[in-house]
Amino acid sequence: MPGVNADSQRVVRGRTPLPRPRCAPEDGPRPEAGARALLGRLVVPGAVLAAVAGAFAYVGAVDPNQPGHYPACPLLRFTGLYCPGCGGLRSAHAFVHGDLLTALRDNAPAVAGYLAFAVLWTLWAVRSIHGRPLRIEPRPVHLWTLGILFAAFAVVRNLPFGGWLHP
Numbered sequence: 001m002p003g004v005n006a007d008s009q010r011v012v013r014g015r016t017p018l019p020r021p022r023c024a025p026e027d028g029p030r031p032e033a034g035a036r037a038l039l040g041r042l043v044v045p046g047a048v049l050a051a052v053a054g055a056f057a058y059v060g061a062v063d064p065n066q067p068g069h070y071p072a073c074p075l076l077r078f079t080g081l082y083c084p085g086c087g088g089l090r091s092a093h094a095f096v097h098g099d100l101l102t103a104l105r106d107n108a109p110a111v112a113g114y115l116a117f118a119v120l121w122t123l124w125a126v127r128s129i130h131g132r133p134l135r136i137e138p139r140p141v142h143l144w145t146l147g148i149l150f151a152a153f154a155v156v157r158n159l160p161f162g163g164w165l166h167p
Contacts, residue, residue: 041128049121060096064089082157084109084150087167106167109153 062069075083087107094102095114103111124134157165 037131038129041131042125045121045125045128049125052117052121056092056096059089059092064093082154082166084154086157090167108165109150 064070070089073083073086075081076086085107088110091103091106091110092114094100094106095111100111120134120136127134153165156162
């Protein structure tokens with residue numbers, strides 16, 4: 001039909017009118033819609049936090065120092081070498097119980113990882129509250145540096161003078 005555009009609005013003097021707002025201005029902002037949107041943005045960070053808190057609660061309740069509760073590290077079992085993750089469960093157990101020195105002695109990089117997770121999760125939650133995504137784009141040099149640090153930690157903890165790094 002001539003004189004009607006795709007939005008079923010009359011065309012006046014050959015110009016298309018501006019689109020109408022979806023909600024009328026007299027309705028005003030709906031607070032429940034804002035609260036729902038905020039809760040929707042916090043679902044995934046909240047679920048991740050709940051999963052990590054559940055894992056830490058389990059490791060805090062079931063002592064990894066007692067044999068039979070957790071599987072042994074395959075690398076340690078078959079070769080006698082400590083991997084970078086060896087002692088991570090004992091470190092988490094000590095961390096949950098507030099014994100930071102034991103946690104650092106069992107696996108210092110794991111403790112650094114716990115703290116890095118806490119910082120990154122907090123940034124993620126704050127950015128989600130504001131409706132902005134968290135973008136972490138490490139450069140290859142950062143990833144290589146992290147890999148080299150973990151490899152050096154694994155090598156040093158298996159050398160005779162690195163016995164103080166054994167879990």
